[in-house]
Amino acid sequence: MMVRAQYRSLRGISAVAALLAIGAVGCSDVSDAVDSAKDGAKKAARQRSVFSLDIGDCYNPNGKAEGTAYAVEIVPCDEAHEGQVVGEFAIDKGKEYPGDDGVSTIADNRCPVEAQKYAPDTWALPKGVALFYYTPTKESWATGDRAVSCTYTAEKGTFSGSLDTAKSLKPEQNTYLKGSNAVYEALWANQPEKDTVEDDLAGYKTQAKAVAAALDAHVKGLDGIEGTEVGKLRATLTKASGNWKKAANAADADAFYIAYDPAFTDIDPSKSVAARKELGLATTVPADEAEVWAG
The missing domain is CATH 1.20.120 (Four Helix Bundle (Hemerythrin (Met), subunit A))
Known part of the structure; x- marks a missing residue:
């Protein structure tokens, strides 16, 4: 299965603020504007730092699926979502930063193993779902970050339901x-x-x-x-x-x-x-x- 990397942010997020600006609108547009504001507030309330992801969390990336990430939107697994955390592990703290390629190699080797503990039957995965991971950056490594979060993420679109099948x-x-x-x-x-x-x-x-x-x-x-x-x-x-x-x-x-x-x-x-x-x-x-x- 294809594995792609999603790097952690260079720092955590101390707070999340939503800017919900409603400009001059006509009466017929007020309802849409309010609905939009509610959706924005709901999304803001669901934001979580990528440093605090847990196994089982279903989420939507903020922006593209790959690249530096600061936070994601955590959603109930029965709602449509793009990814779910299916495994995690820590890289040896005694090591120096292995470099981007080195960290990716470690995740390439470990994430399939960790993911199979949560979702053993890869044949049962939703179509178009692939194994991704969040890893430390050089900067976050310097602050003690060693965690890798393994996720199954839809390369296109979304899926619904939890991938936790091991217990059943x-x-x-x-x-x-x-x-x-x-x-x-x-x-x-x-x-x-x-x-x-x-x-x-x-x-x-x-x-x-x-x-x-x-x-x-x-x-x-x-x-x-x-x-x-x-x-x-x-x-x-x-x-x-x-x-x-x-x-x-x-x-x-x-x-x-x-x-x-x-x-x-x-x-x-x-x-x-x-x-x-x-x-x-x-x-x-x-x-x-x-x-x-x-x-």
Whole structure:
């Protein structure tokens, strides 16, 4: 999932003031002006510093979704909103400021993990929602700011309702999602920098070893879940694990490719749709994942 950064403000906000100016208007315009003033006052009352965001907060950014932010409008989650805070963590206080890119790298790695604790099933996210984050700036770092707030934010438009699904999941759903998420995390977190196996066989073998280990753990978790389709998926993933292990032990690039092709094909997300349906989970493959396996 795409990750974009929203930086914190250089300072907090001590107070929020709304300037509600009604100019000379005719009688027919008074009602509209009053309604506008009420909306403005309501929005002002909902303003909160980005330094005080909490997990579960639903909000609307003030201005563009990306860039330096000072405050956001906190709204009830049942109202239309652009984003929700789904995770948070603190960067090591002993470190010097890592730089904008360094902070973004830390958030890139941690936010998906934190977000999955709150909303484990990424397939169930509203369409067009992506993972964003608020991070410290160099200036706020100097004042002790180390917090990162991870959010799911609509790239266009809004969505309604809370994304907090972890508490409502059944044990077997949680087990499935934990295993499945770990497989794809192993795949993408260990992605080699080189584009071809010939240029980095060791890197691709390391990735294959990580995926095989994640698949073994996933299959073990599925052993305790009943269901015809879950059983079929377990068999497919067992075969996939074997091929990932062959890739991890490949003597050369040709041997790696021979094992990798069926290994990658057998973890195509579309192969899990029937099992997900049987478990009562979302069954629409996210567009970005479907595109990867479409070739």
